[in-house]
Amino acid sequence: MYRDxxxxxxxxxxxxxxxDAAGLIQDGMTVGMSGFTRAGExxxxxxxxAERAKQSPLKISLMxxxxxxxxxxxxxxxxxxxxxRMPFQVDSTLRKAINDGQVMFIDQHLSETVEQLRNQQLKLxxxxxxEAVAITEQGHIVPTTSVGNSASFAIFAKQxxxxxxxxxxxxLEGLHDIYIPTYRPTRTPIPLVKVDxxxxxxxxxxxxxxxVGIVISDQxxxxxxxxxxxxxxxxxxxxxxxxFKREVDAGRMTNKLGPLQAGIGSIANAVMCxxxxxxxxxxxxxxxxxxxxxxxxxxxxxxxFASGSSITLSTRRNADVFGxxxxxxxxxxxxxQEISNHPEVVRRLGIIGINTALExxxxxxxxxxxxxxxxxxxxxxxxxDFARNAHLAVFVTKSIAKGGAISSVVPMVSHVDHTEHDVDxxxxxxxLADLRGLAPRERARAIIDNxxxxxxxxxxxxxxxxxxQRGGHTPHILREALSWHENLEESGRxxxx
Amino acid sequence: MYRDxxxxxxxxxxxxxxxDAAGLIQDGMTVGMSGFTRAGExxxxxxxxAERAKQSPLKISLMxxxxxxxxxxxxxxxxxxxxxRMPFQVDSTLRKAINDGQVMFIDQHLSETVEQLRNQQLKLxxxxxxEAVAITEQGHIVPTTSVGNSASFAIFAKQxxxxxxxxxxxxLEGLHDIYIPTYRPTRTPIPLVKVDxxxxxxxxxxxxxxxVGIVISDQxxxxxxxxxxxxxxxxxxxxxxxxFKREVDAGRMTNKLGPLQAGIGSIANAVMCxxxxxxxxxxxxxxxxxxxxxxxxxxxxxxxFASGSSITLSTRRNADVFGxxxxxxxxxxxxxQEISNHPEVVRRLGIIGINTALExxxxxxxxxxxxxxxxxxxxxxxxxDFARNAHLAVFVTKSIAKGGAISSVVPMVSHVDHTEHDVDxxxxxxxLADLRGLAPRERARAIIDNxxxxxxxxxxxxxxxxxxQRGGHTPHILREALSWHENLEESGRxxxx
Numbered sequence: 001m002y003r004d005x006x007x008x009x010x011x012x013x014x015x016x017x018x019x020d021a022a023g024l025i026q027d028g029m030t031v032g033m034s035g036f037t038r039a040g041e042x043x044x045x046x047x048x049x050a051e052r053a054k055q056s057p058l059k060i061s062l063m064x065x066x067x068x069x070x071x072x073x074x075x076x077x078x079x080x081x082x083x084x085r086m087p088f089q090v091d092s093t094l095r096k097a098i099n100d101g102q103v104m105f106i107d108q109h110l111s112e113t114v115e116q117l118r119n120q121q122l123k124l125x126x127x128x129x130x131e132a133v134a135i136t137e138q139g140h141i142v143p144t145t146s147v148g149n150s151a152s153f154a155i156f157a158k159q160x161x162x163x164x165x166x167x168x169x170x171x172l173e174g175l176h177d178i179y180i181p182t183y184r185p186t187r188t189p190i191p192l193v194k195v196d197x198x199x200x201x202x203x204x205x206x207x208x209x210x211x212v213g214i215v216i217s218d219q220x221x222x223x224x225x226x227x228x229x230x231x232x233x234x235x236x237x238x239x240x241x242x243x244f245k246r247e248v249d250a251g252r253m254t255n256k257l258g259p260l261q262a263g264i265g266s267i268a269n270a271v272m273c274x275x276x277x278x279x280x281x282x283x284x285x286x287x288x289x290x291x292x293x294x295x296x297x298x299x300x301x302x303x304x305f306a307s308g309s310s311i312t313l314s315t316r317r318n319a320d321v322f323g324x325x326x327x328x329x330x331x332x333x334x335x336x337q338e339i340s341n342h343p344e345v346v347r348r349l350g351i352i353g354i355n356t357a358l359e360x361x362x363x364x365x366x367x368x369x370x371x372x373x374x375x376x377x378x379x380x381x382x383x384x385d386f387a388r389n390a391h392l393a394v395f396v397t398k399s400i401a402k403g404g405a406i407s408s409v410v411p412m413v414s415h416v417d418h419t420e421h422d423v424d425x426x427x428x429x430x431x432l433a434d435l436r437g438l439a440p441r442e443r444a445r446a447i448i449d450n451x452x453x454x455x456x457x458x459x460x461x462x463x464x465x466x467x468x469q470r471g472g473h474t475p476h477i478l479r480e481a482l483s484w485h486e487n488l489e490e491s492g493r494x495x496x497x
Numbered sequence: 498m499y500r501d502x503x504x505x506x507x508x509x510x511x512x513x514x515x516x517d518a519a520g521l522i523q524d525g526m527t528v529g530m531s532g533f534t535r536a537g538e539x540x541x542x543x544x545x546x547a548e549r550a551k552q553s554p555l556k557i558s559l560m561x562x563x564x565x566x567x568x569x570x571x572x573x574x575x576x577x578x579x580x581x582r583m584p585f586q587v588d589s590t591l592r593k594a595i596n597d598g599q600v601m602f603i604d605q606h607l608s609e610t611v612e613q614l615r616n617q618q619l620k621l622x623x624x625x626x627x628e629a630v631a632i633t634e635q636g637h638i639v640p641t642t643s644v645g646n647s648a649s650f651a652i653f654a655k656q657x658x659x660x661x662x663x664x665x666x667x668x669l670e671g672l673h674d675i676y677i678p679t680y681r682p683t684r685t686p687i688p689l690v691k692v693d694x695x696x697x698x699x700x701x702x703x704x705x706x707x708x709v710g711i712v713i714s715d716q717x718x719x720x721x722x723x724x725x726x727x728x729x730x731x732x733x734x735x736x737x738x739x740x741f742k743r744e745v746d747a748g749r750m751t752n753k754l755g756p757l758q759a760g761i762g763s764i765a766n767a768v769m770c771x772x773x774x775x776x777x778x779x780x781x782x783x784x785x786x787x788x789x790x791x792x793x794x795x796x797x798x799x800x801x802f803a804s805g806s807s808i809t810l811s812t813r814r815n816a817d818v819f820g821x822x823x824x825x826x827x828x829x830x831x832x833x834q835e836i837s838n839h840p841e842v843v844r845r846l847g848i849i850g851i852n853t854a855l856e857x858x859x860x861x862x863x864x865x866x867x868x869x870x871x872x873x874x875x876x877x878x879x880x881x882d883f884a885r886n887a888h889l890a891v892f893v894t895k896s897i898a899k900g901g902a903i904s905s906v907v908p909m910v911s912h913v914d915h916t917e918h919d920v921d922x923x924x925x926x927x928x929l930a931d932l933r934g935l936a937p938r939e940r941a942r943a944i945i946d947n948x949x950x951x952x953x954x955x956x957x958x959x960x961x962x963x964x965x966q967r968g969g970h971t972p973h974i975l976r977e978a979l980s981w982h983e984n985l986e987e988s989g990r991x992x993x994x
Contacts (some may be wrong), residue, residue, distance in 0.1 A: 021660060084936070098970050104936035105970060109918055115844070119888055120749045121921070121933040184755075184847045189686030202537065252617045258681075341887055344841035347612070348682045365913070367931045373909075373978070374969030388885060389840055391616055412870075414975065416862065416913035420607055421877065424618070436618040439581070439601035472871030473595050478911065478979045478986065481870070 002216045005126070005132075005164045008139040012215045013246065018044035021161045021213040025049055025127055027058035032125035032153030036337060037264055037289040038069030038090070038224070039310040040146030042129040042163045044217040050075040059083040063125065065148020065309065065337055066110060066288075066381065069093070069222030077103065086122075087113045088379040095134055099375045107369065110288070110382040111341035114152035118183060127212075128157035130204070132163050133172045139208025140201070143176050144168045146310030147334045151178045151204040160206060161213040167220045171325050174202050176334045192345050195259050195284045196305045196334065223315040226291060229270035232398045235429035236267055237274030240354070240394065243425065243432050255279065259286035261346075261386050262293070263355035267396045269293045271354055274390035276300045286351055288340050288382045290332070291315045291462050296332055307333050309340040341385035353386030356393040359408045360426055360451075362444040362464055363474055364435050366418040372485045373414030380417050387422040399428035399453035405493045407456040409447060411463045426451050440474040459495055499713045502629075502661045505636040511711045515541035518658045518710040522624055523548055524555035529622035529650030533834060534761055534786040535566030535587070535721070536807040537643030539660045540625040541714040547572040556580040560622065562645020562806065562834055563785075563878065564588070564605060566719030574600065583619075584610045585876040595870045602752045604866065607785070607879040608838035611649035615680060625654035627701070628662050628714075630669045636705025637698070640673055641665045642718055643807030645829045648675045648701045657703060658710040668822050671699050673831045680895045689842050691792045692756050692781045695830065706946045720812040723788060726767035726786045729895045732926035733764055734771030737851070737891065740922065740929050741777065752776065757785035758843075758883050759790070760852035761809070764893045766790045768851055783880045785837050787829070795828055804830050806837040838882035852882030854892040856905045857923055857948075859941040859961055860971055861932050863892050863915040869982045870911030877914050884919040896925035896950035904953040906944060908960045909978035923948050938972040956992055970984055 006012055015284045022045050035041025050072075052058075061084035064077065073091035076082050085094065087108035100107040101229055108116075116122045130150045134142040143150055144165055145215065154160050161168065179200030182188050189329065191199050229237065247253045257280055262268035262288035272293035275283065285294060285306040292314050297303035311334070313321055339345065346353075357366045368383050369376060387393040395418070408428065418441065426433045431450035434445045448460050484494040500603050503509055519542050522528055532538025538561065547569075549555075558581035559573065572586035573579050582591065584605035595602040605613075613619045627647045629937060631639040640647055641662055651657050676697030679685050688696050726734070740942065744750045754777055759765035769790035782791060786807040789811050794800035808831070810818055818825065836842065843850075855861045855874065866873060882892040892915070894905045917940065923930045928947035932940045945957050964972035981991040 088870065099968055101938055101965060101968065101972075104939060106934060106936050107918070107970075112918075119847070120747075123934070128802070146862070184845075185691075187845050187847075188690055189841070191686065193685055194682075223843070250617075342684070343844060348686070349680075349842060350616070350682050350684075370969075370971055373975060374964075374967070374971055374973050376970035384916075384918065414973075415971065416916055419881075419913055419916075421604070421609075421881065436613070437603060437620070438602050441598055442601060467871075468598060471596055471598065472867075473604075474659035474867055474871055474912065475598075475873050476911075478870060478983045481979060482975045489975065 002164055002166060005134045005170065005185050006137055006138045006214060008208055011135060011139060011208060011211055011214060014211055016213050016215060018048035018215045019052065020050035021045050021215045022052050024159065024161065024212055025060060029126040030061040030123045032128040032149065033062065033064045034130045034143065034146065034148055034150040035068045036065030036146035036148030036310040037312045038067050038222045039156045039312045040131050040144040040221065041068040042131045042147065043071060043165065043219045044163055045129045045161055046072045046076060050079040050081060053079040053081045060324050061123065062115060063087065065146060065150065070219060088381050090378045095376060105376060105381040107376065108388045109380060109384045111343065111385040112339050114149050114338050117152060117156055125153050125157040127161065128153040129161045129163065130154050133165065133168045133170050135162060136203050139211065140203035140205050142173045142203045144172055147176055147178065147336050148309055149337060151180060151336050154204050154206050155180065155451050158210065159212045160210045161215065161463065163215045163217050164210055166216065166218045169322055169325060175329060175332060176202050178204055178336060179339055188346055188450040190339065190342060192339065193348065195286045195307045196333065200416045214220060222417055223318060224291060224312045226269045226314060228267040229273055232429040233267050233270035236396050237271040237428050239432040240271055241278050256282045258350045258352045258391050259284045260289040261351050261353045263381065263383060264289050264291065265356050267356050268354050271396065272297060276302060285350055288337065295321050295328065298328060305331050307335060307340065309335055309337040313465045329488050341382045342387060343389045346386055349390035350391035351395065352392045353390035353394060354394045355383040355387065357408065359410055359413055360395060361413045362408050362447050362460060363440045363446060364420040364423045364426060365413045365416050366423055367413040368417040370415035372489055384418060387418050392424050393422055394425040394427065395423055396427045399430050399451060404455060406488060407453060407484065407494050409452045409456065409460065410484050411460065412476060414482055414485045441468065499661055499663060502564065502631045502667065503711060504634045504859050505632055505705055507710060508632060508636060508705060508708055513710050513712065515545035515712045516549065518542050518712045519545035519549050521656065521658065521709055522557060525622040527558040528621045529625040529646065529654055530559065530561045531627045531640065531643065531645055531647040532565045533562030533643035533645030533807040534809045535564050535719045537628050537641040537645065537718065538565040538569060538808045539628045540567050540662065540716045541660055541712050542626045542658055543559055543569045543573060547576040547578060550576040550578045558620065560584065560610060562643060562647065567716060578626045585878050586647050587875045592873060602873060604873065604876040607834050607883045608840065608882040611646050611835050614649060614653055622650050622654040624656045624658065625650040626658045626660065627651050628660045630662065630665045630667050632659060633700050636708065637700035637702050639670045640699045641669055642963035644673055644675065644832060644833050645806055648677060648833050651701050651703050652677065655707065655799050657707045658712065659708055660712045660714050663715045666819055672826060672829060673699050675701055675833060676836055687836065687839060687841055689836065690845065692783045692804045692846065703835055715778060719811045720815060721788060723766045723811060724763040729926040730764050733893050733924050734768040736929040737768055737922050738771050738775050753779045755847045755849045755888050756781045758784040758848050758983060760878065760880055761788065762853050764853050765851050768893065769794060773799060779866045783846055785834065792818050792825065795825060804832060804837065806834040815972055838879045840882060840886045843883055844886035847888035849889045849891065850882060850887035851891045851893060852880040852884065854894040854905065855906055856910055857892060858907050858910040859944050859957060860937045861917040861923060861940045861944060862910045862912040862913050863920055864912045865914040867912035869986055880916060889921050890919055891922040891924065892920060893924045896927050896948060897938065901952060903985060904950060904991050906949045906953065906957065906983065907981050908957065909973060911979055911982045938965065948965045
């Protein structure tokens with residue numbers, strides 16, 4: 001049944017139970033696991049590890065590509081397994097443990113984790129656990145629905161556990177492009193100059209002697225939970241598409257736009273869906289995660305090629321896409337997240353980066369991560385990799401939250417993930433602010449006039465006017481700058497209603 | 498006298514007075530001028546422009562490489578010439594006009610200005626004014642002591658004024674390496690893989706028909722004002738050099754370290770001077786500005802090669818270096834700032850970036866620009882280009898300022914230029930905090946224990962302890978987070994004495 005998936009027959013003897021494989025992970029180890037945006041994570045071994053820890057406690061430092069599915073971060077947190085976790089997560093149980101100071105979370109630009117490993121600035125993984133559709137004749141690992149950091153984890157780790165997941169179609173093989181940068185002092189340019197360039201191999205090249213265990217599993221990826229467009233996300237999409245049209249009319253972009261990157265989530269997905277009805281043609285994506293909208297755009301004949309690091313689909317789309325993969329396979333590639341997000345490549349290709357803000361301030365600084373400056377939501381993810389070097393760095397959010405108790409536009413953000421230098425375009429359902437080439441006072445005028453919910457416009461104008469009277473390149477009244485967040489913490493509303 | 502400097506004889510007829518050349522600049526124009534860290538700026542034409550504006554007012558948008566010398570920003574500000582200014586400045590008169598809201602200042606990552614021009618996200622210069630040592634037989638422009646943004650300004654502008662400055666030795670020719678990236682959709686990797694690679698031409702290639710005026714000047718660059726090391730800057734240098742030794746001992750770097758980048762200013766200069774007595778060998782620099790310490794290190798046999806975008810020297814060093822340039826010429830190259838600071842190259846080469854912080858907070862966020870969150874000092878400069886992609890991103894500052902009235906380490910920075918993601922190492926005269934791989938609460942512990950002045954340690958520990966009791970990934974007490982800055986604004990001291 002699974003023997004044809006392990007094509008190096010000397011490895012057949014390594015097949016073992018998930019519990020036995022989990023037993024290879026010891027207290028204090030640093031463990032690198034596959035998984036990116038809840039796609040392609042190892043499933044059986046971490047579950048078995050959590051089960052084992054209930055009986056026999058242990059702590060590990062866990063690094064992944066990005067978020068895990070199948071409640072694995074929850075299970076590992078509840079079993080007390082996680083001492084340290086990086087570089088991203090989306091699990092509510094883990095989030096609480098992070099905010100309680102029980103799990104040390106290292107929130108990273110997603111392109112940087114393996115570069116830091118390579119520079120020996122993080123402890124190298126003792127063991128890697130990688131989900132695969134197959135092991136090749138050479139003993140190389142063919143990933144499943146994500147590449148993430150799996151390749152470098154497997155290369156750096158002393159030992160590798162492979163989870164062959166039979167729920168994934170074997171024809172995923174060939175979709176991946178595994179390229180590992182050369183190292184200094186002989187590092188050379190990354191030879192990727194077009195979104196559809198293939199520059200690496202289709203499997204992760206490791207010495208098969210490092211494979212200490214192979215576990216057979218059949219649990220599918222978790223479906224994505226992205227919400228369908230609503231009136232506000234549709235309005236955001238409309239504003240942005242109108243802006244793109246104006247850019248094309250002004251001769252600053254062609255009708256093919258630039259390679260598109262869209263962060264995970266409902267708003268970015270709505271923007272991408274909005275392109276189906278747009279006049280743009282032969283679009284391309286150079287992104288992290290390929291969501292439902294990617295395939296909707298391909299089906300509509302709008303999207304010519306999509307490069308990502310993972311594929312995360314809803315239940316509606318999952319069977320259709322993976323059941324008809326041959327229809328899409330020549331239009332897709334999955335890369336290591338170091339390459340999908342690499343500053344060198346992002347700047348070279350001229351990417352249009354569209355990411356979601358938690359809040360932004362009147363000068364265009366963006367908070368992507370911290371509620372009221374303290375509580376972590378998910379992590380910065382790849383947004384910084386793209387925003388810094390993008391041709392156009394776009395951030396989107398609804399102008400208000402919690403029924404209007406919260407304004408997403410504030411006098412000063414309570415935490416900065418992206419400084420005003422890295423933010424070109426801000427969009428809410430109210431409108432779009434084009435900040436390119438503007439000084440801070442001009443940015444404030446554009447943001448307040450275009451993006452703020454009417455319920456908050458007068459208060460922000462009042463703050464800005466009084467701050468300007470006090471002077472400064474970036475005028476602020478420090479005693480009031482964070483008062484909206486203080487009010488929210490204390491009364492549940494940013495302003496008295 | 499100057500005719501041998503204009504080697505395309507058909508251009509001899511273009512020689513004119515500075516006043517006549519300044520007359521080519523019209524009200525409302527966007528003007529691109531040479532000049533980077535007070536080196537190689539056009540001198541006669543901007544001075545004549547300021548004089549003219551006293552009689553006949555006009556406003557321009559002025560972009561340069563970085564700061565200008567010879568009080569030109571002061572003269573232009575006082576004459577009311579500057580409507581807009583980018584991407585950097587260091588002049589106290591201009592600074593006041595920026596903070597008063599009279600000049601719109603666009604503070605940019607220094608690698609990004611010409612990329613934004615290329616993307617048509619900024620208005621292209623109508624006219625460029627470039628200081629040169631010579632014009633070649635082809636009509637190409639040989640820059641002087643800086644390259645900055647001069648090449649792209651001259652290429653993008655419709656008209657070019659060249660200032661031949663006879664005070665610069667003609668043997669500067671050959672020092673420059675002018676490489677302009679290809680553009681999308683056919684953009685290729687920047688082919689620079691070693692600090693001493695030469696990838697371009699020695700002059701700026703433009704159509705000589707664009708040269709509308711040539712002005713002869715002889716005013717020297719302003720000398721640098723860098724202060725000699727004092728006890729605190731020496732202590733900072735010692736801490737950092739001890740850290741480098743530990744990195745070498747741990748096998749994470751060789752005895753050659755990585756290519757060094759040092760921001761302008763006394764602290765970075767002191768660190769570089771400290772390397773003269775260090776055990777490191779065959780050092781290289783890949784930096785923006787080459788200061789006195791670069792040449793001291795070359796003379797000491799410690800520095801093998803230095804790549805920069807400008808050379809800015811003290812009076813002491815200036816005649817010696819430029820009078821004996823042949824001694825140094827094979828160890829130097831000056832590049833466009835786009836290339837000296839390019840994210841692609843910075844990450845590839847594995848640079849050790851050393852830049853000065855105005856203040857940093859207990860979580861490692863750095864403010865490089867804004868006093869009390871509002872008043873601009875100089876600008877972010879190249880610090881962000883280097884810190885984001887450096888092998889080691891180091892920020893240095895003295896732990897206190899104004900005789901102890903100000904702590905450089907605060908609960909929350911009043912403005913963020915570099916987020917904690919981009920900050921690896923913090924150093925004050927008190928000690929060094931190694932933040933690599935640490936979560937925010939761990940970063941706070943390392944920073945408070947190692948970097949804070951004893952007079953402020955108890956207060957920061959108290960803040961941090963009480964914030965942790967409230968919880969959060971990055972614990973803060975919002976009502977107090979900026980209170981040190983509020984106190985400073987109101988009483989001149991961060992804490993009651």
